[in-house]
Amino acid sequence: MGFAEKTLSDFRFLLFISVILSCYISASATIAEANALLKWKSTFTNQSRSSKLSSWVTNTSFCTIWYGVSCNSRGSIERLNLTNNAIEGTFQDFPFFSLSNLAYIDLSMNLLSGTIPPQFGNLSKLIYFDLSTNHLTGKIPPEIGNLRNLKTLYLDKNKLNGSIPFEMGLLTSIQDIALSNNSLSGPIPSSLGNLKNLSVLYLYQNYLTGVIPSELGNMESMIDLVLSQNELTGSIPSSLGNLKNLTFLYLFKNYLTGVIPPDLGNMESMIDLELSENKLTGSIPFSLGNLKNLTVLYLFKNYLTGVIPPELGNMESMTDLALSQNNLTGSIPSSFGNLKNLTVLYLDQNYLTGVIPPELGNMESMTDLALSQNELTGSIPSSLGNLKNLTVLYLFKNYLTGVIPPDLGNMESMIDLELSENKLTGSIPFSLGNLKNLTVLYLFQNYLTGVIPPELGNMESMISLGLSRNKLTGSIPSSFGNFTKLKSLYLNYNHLSGTIPQGVANSSELNNLQLAINNFIGFLPENICKGGKLQKLTLDYNHLEGPIPKSLRDCKSLIRARFLGNKFTGDISEAFGIYPDLNFIDFSHNKFHGEISSNWEKSPKLGALIMSNNNITGAIPPEIWNMKQLGELDLSTNNLSGELPKAIGNLTNLSRLRLNGNQLYGRVPSGLSFLTNLESLDFSSNRFSSEIPQSFDSFLKLHDMNLSRNKYDGRIPGLSKLTHLTQLDLSHNQLDGEIPSQLSSLQSLDKLDLSHNNLSGLIKTTFEGMNVLTYVDISNNKFEGPLPDTPVFRNAAAEALEGNKGLCSNIPKQRLKPCHELKKPKKNGNLVVWILVPILGALVILSICAGTFTYYIRKQKPHNGRNSNPETGENMSIFSVDGKFKYEDIIESTNEFDPTHLIGTGGYSKVYKANLQDAIVAVKRLHDTIDEEISKPVVKQEFLNEVRALTEIRHRNVVKLFGFCSHRRHTFLIYEYMEKGSLNKLLANDEEAKRLTWTKRINVVKGVAHALSYMHHDRTTPIVHRDISSGNILLNNDYIAKISDFGTAKFLKTDSSNWSAVAGTYGYVAPEFAYTMKVTEKCDVYSFGVLILELIIGKHPGDLVSSLSSSPGETLSLRSISDKRVLEPRGQNREKLLKMVEMALLCLQANPESRPTMLSISTTFS
Incomplete structure (x- = not known):
């Protein structure tokens, strides 16, 4: 074998070994990934409920068999989709380091809790990440900025808090971000403006603050931008107008201010624009009319002003337009008639004027039209009858006049028609009976006349019918018996007559029946509480008669009932039942008889029980005194007898107690003093005896008290703490002694009747400080001496004073003997300064002598005074201020009327601010040229008018005059100081x-x-x-x-x-x-x-x-x-x-x- 061949052979061997090792390492890595997932699974607290994860077991092919797991070509886990599996665990235990090849994670709609750990940033290959709809808490880690390949990030519907990391602006590949429905706070990072590929940004329903960054206008791919329901402030950036692809912009429910940028009219792709529920001001930009694709425009609940731009009528794709609850003015543009696709138009709660354009009748797709609570005038256009699809029409609370067009009866889809609180006249069109689907018809508070059309009974879907406060006549149509779904019927305050048809109560859903103040006669329908749901019933001031129907006696649902002013009869102990939810009942001014039932105690929520002016007899049952929740109890003008028990003190919430006009007798029980919330008390025309208890002084909230026509004796108690008392009647008793001086503390008292008693003594100084007293009757007593020199006594009729042999008066009309033996005042040469106490006033007589006036002291009779030396400084009393102030006090406090104290100038006077020791007062000083000015008749008369008027007028809303002085050097009047x-x-x-x-x-x-x-x-x-x-x-x-x-x-x-x-x-x-x-x-x-x-x-x-x-x-x-x-x-x-x-x-x-x-x-x- 040659060297080359041997080398090639060695290379092939090494390659083989490398492949074998690579496969072994890869296999080992994938097994490690599977084991990591199994380890994570073991941390779940509800593994038994995650049935789909039962496939996750060892020694199986996880890439093909494990639920929700997918691998890449190399067998590494790439996708994990476990959405909606009720997984209950934490994301903190997730094997981030072991699953480095993950590109897709969807763990949404589970029960994951805990925080998102920083290791999350190691998933560098991640493209899709969805943890939405879990229970995650804590902050979004800044390491999220490491995920440069991420295109989709869904963390919405969790409990995340803290701020949005600035590093999120590094996600240059991101396309969709959803962080909504969390508790995120802080500002929106301006770095988000770097995200050129971002098309969807959902940040709604958080607690984000600060301004909307203008940099968001750089996100040129943006399609959906939703920042609503946060706490954003500042203005809407005009740069958002650069977002040509934007189709949805939701900024509603924030605290945005400023104007709507006209640049928003450049967003040519816009479909849905919602800026409602902010604090936007200024006018609606006419440029919005350029948004040809816009289907929804919500600007309601802002502070927008100006007119509605007619250009909005160009938005032919518009389906929903809501501009309500602003401050818009001007008329409704007739161009709205071009909006053929418009289904919803809300313009209510503005200041729109003018007429309703007839062109609105062209909006054939309209379902909801709300123009209520404006200042619209003119008549209702008959063209609205063309709106066949209209289900809701709100025109209430305007100034509409004319008749209700019969054409409205053509709106066959109508469900809710409200024309109330206008100035409509004429009769109710019978054509409204064609509206078979109508559930609500409100025509109340107009000037409608004529009869109620029987055709209305054809509206079998009717739930609530309101025709009250008109001028309707005739009877209730029997066709109302067709209202089998009726819940509320309002016919009160009309001129209706006849009997109440039995069919009115045919509906088993009836819970509110208002028939008061008409001329109805006859009996109540037997089935008036047929369905057992009747809660409110008002029948007052008709001519109804007969017994209370059994169905009403058994009507457990009753909450409020008024029967007063009729001719109902029957035994009161049997007429009414037990009502667990009743809080008010009034059956006064009828013809009920019998004794009061003890069952009233079983109505635990009853706050007012009124049964006056009947023929009720017997004693008041003791159970009544256990009704601690009662705020008003009126049993007056009956024939009740017996004594009041100490237990009356249990009614500690009582503010109004009227037992007058009965046969009650005995002492006033001591328990009465516990009724400290009483505002009105009337025990008159009974047979109560003994002394009036001093404990009555504990009724600190009392406004009126009538104990007249009883047998009270002894002296009148002090009652000095009853500072809110306006009316006091103790007449026709057997009271004796003098009027207590403490009575003068009752400075709110307006009417006082002490007549027909045995009272005695002088009364001249008794009524000091009683500032608003306008009526007094002291006749048939034993008073003596002169009358108090006050307006109420000077104007008192003779009948209010007669029967007092010792009284005297120099006013002829009062028919009393003249007062001859009056001690004349001394003339001591001092400057005479007259003091006015607001209740008493003074008789002022002008005497022209050396260019000065002579005035008379309140407690003296008129005499010819002389000019005197002002330097002696006779004391001056100032009402409601403790202490005395001398003439020089006024001069000193104003630095002898120095201009630095000047606060006002009039035609004949100047007004100065005087800082006295115990009070600040205003001093109106007549000009120095007394001889020239005061001698003029006009000025003299004005000065006298001022003095006379303010001594006789005592009212909270009239400035108080404390005193006046006339001298050749200084002539002035003293008033309370009004700071503003x-x-x-x-x-x-x-x-x-x-x-x-x-x-x-x-x-x-x-x-x-x-x-x-x-x-x-x-x-x-x-x-x-x-x-x-x-x-x-x-x-x-x-x-x-x-x-x-x-x-x-x-x-x-x-x-x-x-x-x-x-x-x-x-x-x-x-x-x-x-x-x-x-x-x-x-x-x-x-x-x-x-x-x-x-x-x-x-x-x-x-x-x-x-x-x-x-x-x-x-x-x-x-x-x-x-x-x-x-x-x-x-x-x-x-x-x-x-x-x-x-x-x-x-x-x-x-x-x-x-x-x-x-x-x-x-x-x-x-």
Whole structure:
């Protein structure tokens, strides 16, 4: 053998040995991979449940037999797919080092827990990795950046936390990333912008913060970008407009601000764009109209303003368009009629105006149309009847007028039709009966007339029918018996009559039946609770009669029931059953008889039990006193007898207790003192006796108490802690002794009746501090001496004072003997400073002597005072401030009216801030040129008006006058200090105006309304302010509004001779002064209307006022006029402001008689 041959032979031998060794090593490696998987399997906690893994056993061909395992050509494991196998274990035990050839891993939808270990980054050949829908925790390791071949990464639906690693931007081959539904936080890494091949990025439903990186606009292959439901802030990057291939962009439910970039209109492939539920502002870019392929555009729940671009009507592929809950204005574009494929259009809860375009009737694919809660006017287009596929139509809460088009009866697919809270007139079209699929029909709170069409009974799918608060007449159609699926029927507040058909209760699903305030007669249907599901029943104020049906007695489902104001009869102990969920029942003002059942105790949730004005007899059962959950108990005006037990003290939640008009007797039980939540107590017209307990002083929340017409004797208890008490009636008892001095502590007391007792003593000083007392009756007692010199006594009728032989008065109409023996005041030569205590007031007499006025002290009778030396400094009392302040205190605190203390200037006066020892007050000082100014009749009258008005007016929303002084050197009035100053100054300052929120502005309107109502309607002599303007409305630190400047106020006379020269501020004066000088309360009403608009607009409405006065039918868009310095009103504030705009329009009527009264306005706002 030659050398060459030997060499070749040796080479072949070595090659053979190499192949043999290679095969051995490869076989050994693959066996190691199999063993590694088996070892991992052994860590599973539920191997017995993983039946598919039973093929994983040793000594088998794992590449072909093992479930979910695939190998490459060399026999190495390349793919592992164990999705949805209920594997319960950890990923930390996975054999990363042993399976280095893995390219595909799918372990999704299992029960894997624990963290993703850093070794995960060693799988350098990995292309597809899916661990979604497991229970993994911890952070995503930064080693993920090592997987340069990775194309798909799914880690969604786990419990991962921490931030997204910046290293993820190194995955240059990646195409799909899904990290959604975790608890990831921190910012979105800008490095993701390097991923040129990325087409899908799902980061939604995490806690990501920070801005959206503008670098994401570099991901030119992006198709789906979903960042929704995070906590992202900042603006939407305009660079996203570069993503020409993007089809889905979801950014909804974040905190994004700023405008919608017009560049988004460049995303020509866009199909679904959802930016809803953010804080986006600005207008909708018209460039969005370029998105011809767009099918879904959701921008709802933002703060978008401006008009809806007509260009949106170019998006012919659009199926869903939702712009609701924004601040959009203007009209609905008629171009929307071009959107033939549109199925959903939500424009509700904006400030849209104008008419509903008839072109909307062309949207033949439409299923849902919501235009509710806007300011739309005009009629409902009959063309909407063309929408055969429409299932939902919401037009409620607008200003729509005219009739309901009969064509709406053609919408054969309609399920939910809501036209409520508009101004619709005419009758209900019988054609609506054609809507066989209709489940909800709401037409309530309109001006509909006529009868209810019997054809409505054809709507056999009806679940909820609301026709309340209209002017409907006639009877309930018997065809309503066809409503076998009906759950709610609202017919209350109409003029319906006749009997209630038995068929109304045919539905076994009925849970809400509202028939109150009509003219129904006859008996209730026997099967009224047929299905045992009735929860709410209101029948009040009809003419129903007869017994309560048995089905209602057995109706365990009842939660709230009102029977009052009918003629129901029967034994009360048998009429009602046991109701485990009942929380309110009122069957007062009927003809029930018998005794109260003890079963009421078995209604554990009952909070109000009202059975007044019946013929109920017997004693109150002891079980009633165990009902600790009761908040209101009214058994009044029956024939109940017996004594009240101590157990009454168990009702500690009781706020209203009325037992008046019965035959109850005995002492007031001691347990009553435990009812510390009482707000209203009426024991009148019974036979209670003995003394009124001092323990009544524990009712700290009490507003009204009536113990009249009983047999109480002894003295009146102090009651000094009842600071919220507004009405107290102790009349027609046998009380004696003097009125306790503590009674003067009741500064909220408005009405007091002590008549027909045996009370005695002097009363002149008893009523000090009772600031708001407007009615008093002390007749038929034994009082003596002069009456208190206060408005309520000066205005008291003779009947309220008669029967007191010792009383005297110098007011003829009161028919008391004159007070002759009054001690005249001494004249000591000192400067006379008169102090006003807000309840008592003063009789002010002007005496022109050497250019000065003489005023009279509240507790003295008038006399001719003399000018005196101010340097002696007679004390000055300031109401509600402890201590006395001398004349020089005012001079010293203002540095003798130095300009540095000046806070305001008026036509004849300047106002200074005075820091006294115990209080801060405002001092209104008349100009120095007293002889020139005060001597002028107009100024004299204004000064007197101010003093007289503010001594007689005591109201929370009227500025308090503490004192006044007149002298040739200094003449001034002393008021409470209002920290925020005048309303017009606040509105003129942008920063202050921003702080004057809608809630505060609404409260200002309410406060002024209540004060004017009091001045016009709650006084014997009405007062017209005549200068209601923002300059005369002052606010304190709590933004409580108070009317000031009564210099031009007019006290109206009963003889109608109320003529005057023009007074008031330009822009607020009622127009009737152009042709008459007669003063009426309606002058203030007009000014009040201007004030409302000024608060809403943020400045004086200017020429808008005159145009509104001359156009009584005109309406205003709240959005178009509201102050832009304040966030747009939403929710209840928006509702309240809309009502205030309506009220302002009524107040500004040119005809005074067409304006509402301040009483009705105040009641509306309450």
